[in-house]
Amino acid sequence: MATAARNTDCLHAHSSDALLICEHCDTVYRRRPLARGEVARCVRCGAELDRHRALSANALLALILTAMIVFVQANIWPIFTLGLNGQFSATTLWGMIVTMWEQGAQVVAVLAAATLFFFPMTKMLVMGWLLWFARLGRRAPGFAPLMVALHRVGPWTMSEVFVLGALVAIVKAHTYFEVVADPGIYAYGALTLLITIFAGVDMRQLWEQTPEPKA
Amino acid sequence: MNALPRAVDLDLIGCRMCGLVCRNVPGNVKLDGDGVDDAMACPRCGSTLRRRKTNSYARTWALLIAGFLLYIPANVLPIMRTASLNDIDDNTIISGVVELWNNGSADLAVIVFTASIVVPMLKFLSLGMLLVSSQRGSDWARPQRARLYRLVEFIGYWSMLDVFVVALLTALVRFSVLSRVEPLPGVIFFGLTVVLTMLASMSFDPRLIWDGRSNDD
Ligand SMILES: [Zn+2]
Ligand SMILES: [Zn+2]
Ligand SMILES: [Zn+2]
Numbered sequence: 001m002a003t004a005a006r007n008t009d010c011l012h013a014h015s016s017d018a019l020l021i022c023e024h025c026d027t028v029y030r031r032r033p034l035a036r037g038e039v040a041r042c043v044r045c046g047a048e049l050d051r052h053r054a055l056s057a058n059a060l061l062a063l064i065l066t067a068m069i070v071f072v073q074a075n076i077w078p079i080f081t082l083g084l085n086g087q088f089s090a091t092t093l094w095g096m097i098v099t100m101w102e103q104g105a106q107v108v109a110v111l112a113a114a115t116l117f118f119f120p121m122t123k124m125l126v127m128g129w130l131l132w133f134a135r136l137g138r139r140a141p142g143f144a145p146l147m148v149a150l151h152r153v154g155p156w157t158m159s160e161v162f163v164l165g166a167l168v169a170i171v172k173a174h175t176y177f178e179v180v181a182d183p184g185i186y187a188y189g190a191l192t193l194l195i196t197i198f199a200g201v202d203m204r205q206l207w208e209q210t211p212e213p214k215a
Numbered sequence: 216m217n218a219l220p221r222a223v224d225l226d227l228i229g230c231r232m233c234g235l236v237c238r239n240v241p242g243n244v245k246l247d248g249d250g251v252d253d254a255m256a257c258p259r260c261g262s263t264l265r266r267r268k269t270n271s272y273a274r275t276w277a278l279l280i281a282g283f284l285l286y287i288p289a290n291v292l293p294i295m296r297t298a299s300l301n302d303i304d305d306n307t308i309i310s311g312v313v314e315l316w317n318n319g320s321a322d323l324a325v326i327v328f329t330a331s332i333v334v335p336m337l338k339f340l341s342l343g344m345l346l347v348s349s350q351r352g353s354d355w356a357r358p359q360r361a362r363l364y365r366l367v368e369f370i371g372y373w374s375m376l377d378v379f380v381v382a383l384l385t386a387l388v389r390f391s392v393l394s395r396v397e398p399l400p401g402v403i404f405f406g407l408t409v410v411l412t413m414l415a416s417m418s419f420d421p422r423l424i425w426d427g428r429s430n431d432d
Contacts, residue, residue, distance in 0.1 A: 019236040021229030024361060024421045026221040028236075044219050045361035045425070082387045089389050096386035103385055105398040111406050112382055115375070144260045148232050155413065158375055165379030168327060171320050172311075173384065176394065207233050207259060 018208075022047055053205055060201060061131040067194040068124050074159075074187035075117065079166055083178035092184060093117065115158040120195075123157055126150050127198075130206060139210045150203055160192045221425070223266065231268075233260040268420040272350060275419040279342050282411035285404045286335055292401035295381045299394045307401060308332065308377060330376040331405070338412045341367050342419060352427030364421045371416055374409045378402055 018031040024047035034040060034052040042049050055063070078090035091099070093116060101109035126146050133140035140146065166188065170179050222229055228237050235257055255264045268274075293305035306314070308331045315324035341363050348355060381402045388396035 019227070020234070021222050021227065021236055023229065023231065023234075024365070025425045026223060026229075026422045027219050028222050028225055028227060044358075045421070046358060047361065047365060047421075079383070080387070084390050084394060087390050087393075089387050091383070091386035096382050099386040099389075100382050100398060103398050105382075105385075105403055107403045108378055108382055108398065108406050111375075111378065111410070116379075148260060148262060151232055155372065155417065158372055158379075161373055161375050162379050164326070164373075165376050166383060168315075168323055168376065168380045169383040169387070171318075171323050172315065172380070173387065175318050177388070204234050207235070212259070 020049055022049055051200070051202065053201075055201065057131050057134040057209075060198065061128065061135060063194060063198055064124055064128045064131060067191060067198070068128065070187050070191045070194060071120065071124060074184055074191050077184035077187060078182040079184040079188070080170060080182050081180040082173055083180065084176075090182060115156055116162050119153050120157045120159055123150065123153050126153075127203065130203065134206050134210055137210065139206075139213060143206075143210075147203065147206065157195075159188065159195060163188045163192045223426075228255075228264045228266055230257040230260060230262060230264055232262040233257060235259045237264060267422060267426075268418060271418060271420040271423060272346060275342065275346055275415050278411050278415035278418060279339065279346070282335075282408050282415055283339050285411065286339070286408045289401055289405035289408050292404065293399045294377065294401035294405060295384065296397045296399055297388070297395070298397070300392060305399060308405065311377070311380075327377060327380075330373045334370055334374045335408060335412060338367050338371060338416065342412075342415055345419060345424065349423040349426070354427050357424055360424050361421060364416075364419065364424070368416050371413050372409070374412070375406070378406045378409070 020029045020031045021027070022029070022042040022045060025042060025045040027042055027044045029040075029042075029049060031050065032040070034050060036052055039051040040049040041047065075093050078092050079096075081088055081090040083089075093112075097109050097113050097117075100106075100112065126149060130140050130143065130146060130150075133143075163185075166185055170181070173179050222236075226238060229235070230237065237255075237257065256262070257264050290308055293307050294311070295306050297304045297306065312324050312328045312331070315321075315327060345360055345364055348360065381396075381398055384396045385398050388394055
């Protein structure tokens with residue numbers, strides 16, 4: 001491969017002796033094939049180096065599509081309803097975001113919109129797009145910048161924290177109000193389950209699985 | 216040569232973004248975490264290749280201290296107001312935990328206490344300790360320090376819990392004069408604390424733990 005940038009040589013996948021560097025302590029390893037379910041850990045610091053890919057691009061894509069459908073449900077349905085003396089009050093995720101904005105907590109509104117809506121949505125759309133092309137054995141248009149974006153957005157999605165927050169809010173409200181769980185909370189529960197499944201997937205495997213375009 | 220060679224010893228650099236292993240020309244990139252690198256782009260993904268995160272110590276210290284400063288008003292100031300016909304009640308993080316406990320939800324009280332108090336404190340103390348020990352090049356308890364860093368990185372975002380609780384209650388408890396919940400400034404400080412401490416743990420480079428004077432492990 002002759003895509004040498006200034007002062008660097010490319011040492012990766014094209015040869016069988018691909019190397020692997022532990023991100024947490026800089027130890028260099030030779031990549032080796034992993035058995036089903038196996039996770040390679042760094043001998044020096046114990047961080048995860050590599051794991052067996054249990055799911056194919058097809059299976060992953062199916063998962064992402066399911067997650068997207070559930071995500072839409074989680075966003076359009078009310079999360080739960082409170083009742084007091086025959087009056088009722090319900091909210092969706094966006095209802096919550098707008099209320100926080102109007103109540104003077106714009107910072108919280110922006111944080112919630114980013115971590116519960118825009119970042120998770122970006123993550124799913126980008127993963128879906130990349131996997132759709134990976135399934136066909138190709139790199140999607142915009143592959144490199146999208147992979148970088150995915151890497152950056154990763155730590156900022158908080159749907160699972162929100163589910164726990166909803167649970168705490170229900171218990172707190174239950175002391176004073178009637179509480180009725182709405183479809184939104186179930187959708188969020190399902191979404192959390194799906195997120196847990198694909199949290200273990202390292203999308204960086206796509207760098208090795210798909211061929212580099214000829215420069 | 217060590218049985219476990221490090222990229223530094225072999226003049227290799229691993230790309231943070233895509234994991235590609237590249238060869239570095241000796242002396243091109245400084246090792247001290249504060250070195251400004253020459254611009255070397257990863258041939259595969261185009262990200263700048265760095266031996267260590269740029270300015271890791273200075274950035275992490277700055278973000279950690281800023282986070283800690285905001286954590287004080289986050290705890291002192293009330294995070295939400297519950298108003299009913301004849302009563303106005305301002306809740307802090309701690310009073311919210313106490314209320315859960317007194318109303319018989321000890322398990323949730325423990326969860327909220329952990330997310331809002333234990334996790335942020337653990338972050339301040341752990342990152343502070345990791346910064347000091349790594350800056351001194353200490354080889355004390357390196358595997359344990361590495362594990363502590365991964366723990367901090369993994370649990371950090373759960374602190375956002377109380378922010379979402381306040382947001383949900385604000386949106387739901389809207390029964391005109393009968394009963395209302397409003398957010399108060401404490402919740403904003405708390406949200407910002409969580410963001411700053413997350414940024415702090417991201418800017419710390421765990422490889423610095425292993426960069427000290429001695430190479431025996
Ligand atoms: Zn190549
Ligand atoms: Zn390691
Ligand atoms: Zn790269």
